[in-house]
Amino acid sequence: MYRNFSIVPNVMFGRGAFNQLRDIIAPKRQTAGSYFVFVLDDVFSGKALEKRLPIEGNDLLLPVNVDDEPKTSYIDALVQRIGDYSPVKPDGIVGIGGGATMDIAKALSLMLNNPGSSADYQGWDLIKNPSVYHVAVPTLAGTGAEISRTAILTGPVKKLGINSDHTLFHQIVLDPELLDGIPKDQWFYTGMDCYIHDVESLQGTFINEFSRAYGEKSLELCRQVFLDDHRDKGDKLMMASYFGGMSIAYSQVGACHALSYGLSFVLGIHHGIGCCIAFDQLEEIYPQGVKEFRVMMDRHRITLPRNITAGMDQKDLDLMVTTALNLVPLWENCLGADWQKKMTRERCLELYRRM
């Protein structure tokens, strides 16, 4: 049985495409008294990008803070805030920012049409009602959040996405100009999220030609960006991210993403840097990928945090191991059906201890 893969149905790509956002959403302003919600990473508050937002009439500007990765409690509070703002539902949500901001925009668009707490929907295909129309404008590239069918949230008991076809954006606007001026570390860690999931996807046991075509091209684009410093590297990184996300269609990520989830859940470490910290310890599983990753780190003079698990007590370490090993499909993809023989709790713990 193959998955019937759903894709974001509308894409605009190009330097300066952000300027067309007003025209893109105009036909969706359909309900009398309604409005759009602009979910904006608050690093842009008061900045030029905020002033360029096509805000009209009753529209709500909703700055969001992503110093921590999005929590289900934060989503629930933001849904409440929109409800307090107006008794009418918004005609649309636009998320402007990196992976965390895009995940917030996705989760809000779902939770406006589905009752209860966002924590109730962490899992696969638990969403019942279609979402509000929602649009992504990424300002970072690498997560694949713009194209993925998940909104990754940290809940009371787990870090897990709301996975559903309804989670998919209806529209994405890929404007490589928005990548100009990102701090180098953030650019690198987010880009490595893409590089690493390409390696995990291509080396996994689930891969087919659909996912391989996307994954291979994404990897090649990452190399042009991080090894060749190509002059169109912003454009190429945006495409790498998009292709990397598409590569997951008939594949999965692997060991590194599983371990990174544990780091995020217990230590609050952001996903991109968490992937880099974990990947650096996975030479035995991804020898070629880790070797090339280290060349990229050297080239861009990136220094990873070390000894991050040094002071942790056994209970937290155990929780981290449990969090990672609960991600069954990731381990199956990485190590095959008998993964549990290969990745024991002891081995997983040892990997965390090295970080």
Place this chain on the structure above:
Amino acid sequence: MYRNFSIVPNVMFGRGAFNQLRDIIAPKRQTAGSYFVFVLDDVFSGKALEKRLPIEGNDLLLPVNVDDEPKTSYIDALVQRIGDYSPVKPDGIVGIGGGATMDIAKALSLMLNNPGSSADYQGWDLIKNPSVYHVAVPTLAGTGAEISRTAILTGPVKKLGINSDHTLFHQIVLDPELLDGIPKDQWFYTGMDCYIHDVESLQGTFINEFSRAYGEKSLELCRQVFLDDHRDKGDKLMMASYFGGMSIAYSQVGACHALSYGLSFVLGIHHGIGCCIAFDQLEEIYPQGVKEFRVMMDRHRITLPRNITAGMDQKDLDLMVTTALNLVPLWENCLGADWQKKMTRERCLELYRRM
């Protein structure tokens, strides 16, 4: 201003995916007394594939003949035939075949909801009403018809597609098993349609990183299929076709496709073989591409028809030149804004005379 590119929103890929067609369309059987229309290339009449169609209840099996490329008069007659079959509109159309059959399925799904003759809609964005739900199951790979926003038809005065976002399929089922057993010439000519449009797209003036990423990977896949005889060549050719079609998003085809349209319109030559005949004369415009194309021809022992324009009178030759040169965006992409200085009627005629 960038184009807001629409994409077929649901894709299933995999060997044997055809077996899931029944499940895929089941949720679309919504209207009491309605039915699905299965538009099937009549080369499959009485064959195993016909027997595997998930026909139920009132469904209509509609074998179509594509010995000639689809004409607007043929589409109009088929719409009439569906109207005679039932006063209720179908819940969906499934096209099973190559590019011509897929174009017929697209055109029918549009014309069931739009009044008049299909010839009235040859052009760009002339369609007013959304189409009936429609699905493609390609049995040939290379045209990109499964993913393109056009249904190419030969009308009373021109060969030109119905170009519209509504033309796009709602669903495609890419089953590489269906490519097994295609006659070699047809396999080659259809595959070369893809190879050639990759070359035209990548070497054109319109290209950006979105289209380049798709076009480059499609070209690489074509090389694996036609130069390396890769063992997964069916899977790879299906992906090459899909990526080739996606590459046109922010690009265009070029000189070869323009000349091929002339050959089709006046001589009734099928698109794939027409592209090959034209491309073989375009060394001055696509030197690398034509060189590699000839290596592929040699490898697969393909012999092109020669002297096909030898017996033509001046009037028909003139009409062929006019047909080709009317495709302004193709020439702009190929030769730039001042293309008319570079591709005069005389030069175009000379190219045709050599074929």
